[in-house]
Amino acid sequence: MLTVFALWLAALGLAADLSAQAAVPSVAPPAGVRTLYLVRHGAYDIDDPRDEAVGRSLLPIGVAQARLTGDRLRGLPFTFDAIVASPLTRARETAEVIATQLGGRALTIDPDLAECTPPTRRADIMAKEKPEELAACSAQLERVAARLLVPVSSGGGDRRELVVAHGNVIRWLVTRALAVDSEAWLGMSIGHASITVLSIDGKGMVRVLAVGDVGHLSPGLQTGAFGNRESWALDAPSAATSPVGSVLPAQPPITSTLPSPSPAPIVLVISFDGFRWDYPELHGAPALQALAAEGVRAESLVPSFPSKTYPNHYTLVTGLRPEHHGIIANTMWDPEWNAAFSLADRAAVEDGRWWEGEPIWVGVERAGRVTASSFWPGSEAAIGGVRPTYWGRYDETVADEKRVDEVLAWLDLPVEKRPRLITLYFDEPDSGGHRFGPASPQAAAAVAHVDSLLARLRAGVAARGLANAIDWIVVSDHGMTAVDPKRSIVLADFVDVAGVAIDDLSVFGLLRPQPGTEDALVRRLTGAHPHLHAARKGAMPERLHYRAHRRIPEVVVWADAGWTIFATRADLAAARAKPNPALGNHGYDPAERDMHGIFIAAGPSFKKGLTTPPLDNVDVYPLLTRLLRIPAAANDGNQKSTAAMLVEPMP
Numbered sequence: 001m002l003t004v005f006a007l008w009l010a011a012l013g014l015a016a017d018l019s020a021q022a023a024v025p026s027v028a029p030p031a032g033v034r035t036l037y038l039v040r041h042g043a044y045d046i047d048d049p050r051d052e053a054v055g056r057s058l059l060p061i062g063v064a065q066a067r068l069t070g071d072r073l074r075g076l077p078f079t080f081d082a083i084v085a086s087p088l089t090r091a092r093e094t095a096e097v098i099a100t101q102l103g104g105r106a107l108t109i110d111p112d113l114a115e116c117t118p119p120t121r122r123a124d125i126m127a128k129e130k131p132e133e134l135a136a137c138s139a140q141l142e143r144v145a146a147r148l149l150v151p152v153s154s155g156g157g158d159r160r161e162l163v164v165a166h167g168n169v170i171r172w173l174v175t176r177a178l179a180v181d182s183e184a185w186l187g188m189s190i191g192h193a194s195i196t197v198l199s200i201d202g203k204g205m206v207r208v209l210a211v212g213d214v215g216h217l218s219p220g221l222q223t224g225a226f227g228n229r230e231s232w233a234l235d236a237p238s239a240a241t242s243p244v245g246s247v248l249p250a251q252p253p254i255t256s257t258l259p260s261p262s263p264a265p266i267v268l269v270i271s272f273d274g275f276r277w278d279y280p281e282l283h284g285a286p287a288l289q290a291l292a293a294e295g296v297r298a299e300s301l302v303p304s305f306p307s308k309t310y311p312n313h314y315t316l317v318t319g320l321r322p323e324h325h326g327i328i329a330n331t332m333w334d335p336e337w338n339a340a341f342s343l344a345d346r347a348a349v350e351d352g353r354w355w356e357g358e359p360i361w362v363g364v365e366r367a368g369r370v371t372a373s374s375f376w377p378g379s380e381a382a383i384g385g386v387r388p389t390y391w392g393r394y395d396e397t398v399a400d401e402k403r404v405d406e407v408l409a410w411l412d413l414p415v416e417k418r419p420r421l422i423t424l425y426f427d428e429p430d431s432g433g434h435r436f437g438p439a440s441p442q443a444a445a446a447v448a449h450v451d452s453l454l455a456r457l458r459a460g461v462a463a464r465g466l467a468n469a470i471d472w473i474v475v476s477d478h479g480m481t482a483v484d485p486k487r488s489i490v491l492a493d494f495v496d497v498a499g500v501a502i503d504d505l506s507v508f509g510l511l512r513p514q515p516g517t518e519d520a521l522v523r524r525l526t527g528a529h530p531h532l533h534a535a536r537k538g539a540m541p542e543r544l545h546y547r548a549h550r551r552i553p554e555v556v557v558w559a560d561a562g563w564t565i566f567a568t569r570a571d572l573a574a575a576r577a578k579p580n581p582a583l584g585n586h587g588y589d590p591a592e593r594d595m596h597g598i599f600i601a602a603g604p605s606f607k608k609g610l611t612t613p614p615l616d617n618v619d620v621y622p623l624l625t626r627l628l629r630i631p632a633a634a635n636d637g638n639q640k641s642t643a644a645m646l647v648e649p650m651p
Contacts, residue, residue, distance in 0.1 A: 038173065083095060170196050196211050322549070371419050485564075605627055607647055
């Protein structure tokens, strides 16, 4: 199917072969043909006050756009002969991301590809530019054309080059390639991370194979086309009144015209932190119980070790054990980087290097769909250069009801901007369980609160006519058990802890003793207390899956359920002196039933009224990939564990 732009080219009698298919054209030209894949840089911070040659880095959405562009180009059945980029930061960073996607290809910087404004008859543009800069731009672009818009030298064979540049440069090259009015570049729309393909045969004839193709980007990631404030089109007259409107009317980017896959439900994953498996029966949760009656409930959701918040939330969305995804505790040390991670360190939490594996939202975004996350651990970091389309930094002052309303606002978006996946996190009833104990009236009130949030969300969905358009999955990261300040273990009673660095000590701990003292430390701690366990990293029980990662230190200690570990007597005294000591905790062996959380799912994809055996939390991720119809990244889960829950049988 020809696009309007292709029809316009045909009417002028110019050579054009524009493809509107989802895949970038894979060209097999005759000998001596040069094929240029021109990519515009991703979205960047236009308000950055630094000189653009130094600053103006890509925004997170720009990095995501670059990753998706690299993924698409990687699927082509050939290897690029060269990757060349503008020296400006936004283009160079885009090229670096793409080059990494293409296997770490070498990158060449060409100063002539820098953004500039070509001379024009438009008085409003000319008034903003210095004559000498316009002349320099004209000479610069002529040099680019002389190098790129020519066939490969005799005997050189076919050549495919990837060029990462800027909107003006690419639009000018297309205009020059078509040999039309030099003003025509003003009428073209080239979005961020779009792909334009030009082919120059052995006789010097140029063919335009694609212009501004953004078929690899979901609607929520398509930015930078006409209408945004970065483009001359902001202040330009419409095509109807433009002096060049009759030559080249403005066109939208060429995107896929292939039929879309059949509509699929939105997947909404909700986590209630610390919601124990039996809370619905213990405290009552009518909204949650109603959801379970309409769908599937596992007897419990078994966490990974340690049964703590960050490790298990990231396991839920990656299907990886903590030893494989790297978030091995809420507080940890990386010996390779000589750096610490903690929940309170916002820089570390937002640093994608800490988060290994591929969370579900990254896979969905790379598939070209929109995702959203409200405070789910890990969603604040650019993991592999990708964040959810819609996300925000964790802010405990935001009322839970506002989080629900934010999700409903996402569901109010136009279909093309509406998330296909939403992950939503609430920090209760964990806080109530910690402070007052899991069986307390205060914990019951926290359960009632989150249950009311679910009811509010379901009512909002129903009011929008989306009740049959959402697959609901409600989970928790772990359970909660009662603790007594009297049931305490003090490490200093058995060993000298002065020379031992200790991380995340409470019901388990990560010990970093002086090199060469590890075995002696474990020997002294083993059997020192009937409710304390200690092991070298390599000797950890296999069922705990806690050996592999470098961030797991050489010595690990953990307590039996209900017991708490302190480093020194002073630490114990300080804890007991608090007016409100904690009466509930988690982090214990996942075999302890009190550590188990909840799994409830309902919606068009799930059977009704089904109860299943306990589910391992690594199995949630492969279920999500099936619901979202995307390939699963490497994971430790088993898709067969959830197959019986689904209406459609597994293929």
